[in-house]
Amino acid sequence: MFKEVADIKTSDQLHLPVPEAKFETVVAKPSEIQKEMVQELSKRAAEIHSGAVDASVDNMLCVTNDGRKIGLDVRLMNPMLPDDPNSKLNVCVQNVLKIWEEGKDQKLTQLLFCDLSTPKNDGNFNVYDDIRKKLIAAGVPENEIEFIHNADTETKKAALFSKVRSGDVRVLLGSTAKMGAGTNVQSRLVAVHHLDVGWKPSDMTQRNGRIIRQGNMNKEVKVFNYVTEGTFDSYLFQTLENKQRFISQIMTSKSPVRSCEDVDEQALSYAEIKALCAGNPLIKEKMDLDVQVAKLKVLKADHQSQKFRLQDKLLTKFPADIQETNAHIAGLKADAQLAAAHPQVQEGFCGMTIKGVTYDEKKTAGERLVLACSELPNAEEKVIGSYRGFELSLRFDTFRSEYQALLKGQRKYTVPLGTDPLGNIIRLDNSLNSFPERITAAENELATLHQ
Numbered sequence: 146m147f148k149e150v151a152d153i154k155t156s157d158q159l160h161l162p163v164p165e166a167k168f169e170t171v172v173a174k175p176s177e178i179q180k181e182m183v184q185e186l187s188k189r190a191a192e193i194h195s196g197a198v199d200a201s202v203d204n205m206l207c208v209t210n211d212g213r214k215i216g217l218d219v220r221l222m223n224p225m226l227p228d229d230p231n232s233k234l235n236v237c238v239q240n241v242l243k244i245w246e247e248g249k250d251q252k253l254t255q256l257l258f259c260d261l262s263t264p265k266n267d268g269n270f271n272v273y274d275d276i277r278k279k280l281i282a283a284g285v286p287e288n289e290i291e292f293i294h295n296a297d298t299e300t301k302k303a304a305l306f307s308k309v310r311s312g313d314v315r316v317l318l319g320s321t322a323k324m325g326a327g328t329n330v331q332s333r334l335v336a337v338h339h340l341d342v343g344w345k346p347s348d349m350t351q352r353n354g355r356i357i358r359q360g361n362m363n364k365e366v367k368v369f370n371y372v373t374e375g376t377f378d379s380y381l382f383q384t385l386e387n388k389q390r391f392i393s394q395i396m397t398s399k400s401p402v403r404s405c406e407d408v409d410e411q412a413l414s415y416a417e418i419k420a421l422c423a424g425n426p427l428i429k430e431k432m433d434l435d436v437q438v439a440k441l442k443v444l445k446a447d448h449q450s451q452k453f454r455l456q457d458k459l460l461t462k463f464p465a466d467i468q469e470t471n472a473h474i475a476g477l478k479a480d481a482q483l484a485a486a487h488p489q490v491q492e493g494f495c496g497m498t499i500k501g502v503t504y505d506e507k508k509t510a511g512e513r514l515v516l517a518c519s520e521l522p523n524a525e526e527k528v529i530g531s532y533r534g535f536e537l538s539l540r541f542d543t544f545r546s547e548y549q550a551l552l553k554g555q556r557k558y559t560v561p562l563g564t565d566p567l568g569n570i571i572r573l574d575n576s577l578n579s580f581p582e583r584i585t586a587a588e589n590e591l592a593t594l595h596q
Contacts, residue, residue: 153396164366166357173233173373178226182215183376212377217261217272217341224270233371234272237338238279240369241316244336245285252312254333258352259340260320264294273318293319306330325351331358336367342381346389390439463594470591476555477587481580483554487534489574499530511566518548526551533577552576
């Protein structure tokens, strides 16, 4: 149904002049503390599942949220824990510094996306302040690093974006909500870093859309996905992948019916990242098989529904249509004979009856027909007389905003009317002279139905 009303053009068809993106997945090894914390989560989940814990104390949403925090940085669970030098946060800082150094001459800029742990200015540990502190310590000037959260009005936002475009601010940190759609800072952007995963595939599309867009001076850009192996990062990519797979089957320029077998690349890249997180080759194999099975299920369901639709058409729809078309053709042929029996006189007029009065003058009849239109009490169809053996009625079509004459024999024929009296008579005659074409069209339709 969606396909009936939507015309979808995907980026692979548009060939816009956008930079080529190199996607890179950076896998950080979990620290011992992270491993223990993830184990603790599975115990918590088991207790919740068994019903031993009240939902107000602990629930699966809390577990998922804590799981995301552990994957990002353990200090979000407890600020007293040590900073792991190999955490994905620190790996990201290293990458940002390297790119910052390389792009100094051209003042190239970078975006960091993180939806968790945004700056609250309440003195508590957050990822944003931690990254800024490390970058400044490594030599990045403080005025070149900004948080989108500090631009809390449209005016401040516009000023900040213009600084990023000019290269005065070279590292901008923000969340999908604040830095997604409507952020036009692509001029010098060379890299985007995803420290966490969005909940929806569209979140990731919006994030990447900041850099992969027209107006970027760089021919090649980098997109980094940071994941911590053996943590909830893999679970999040799994949910994204499942959502993406459904979306891709509908939001496609191809026919969604038969060719949903090519699970699109975006879904597969999520699947690969998820396998990297899990760190187990068997899990990767299982995931690939899951994708295959899901693909085959869709194909099977589609094949069956097509089969049922066709059976349904063969048993009920086509026979009914054939019967209806046969009756239609018989009606057309009878009406063609009726029109032939009341021909229009050459150079003259065969007369028209309107409201019981017969008009033999073509122009007068045409004028009376236009007047009859204006006398209609409402839009409903109203019989007003006869013409060439056919019953003549008028109505106003509100959809097309026009008056219409209907000629009725065995079947009804609609003729749109204008303001020209003589023109209207010609239109009525043209309609009654086109029976051969109508019969041919109906017979072709009948042949198609039989076929």
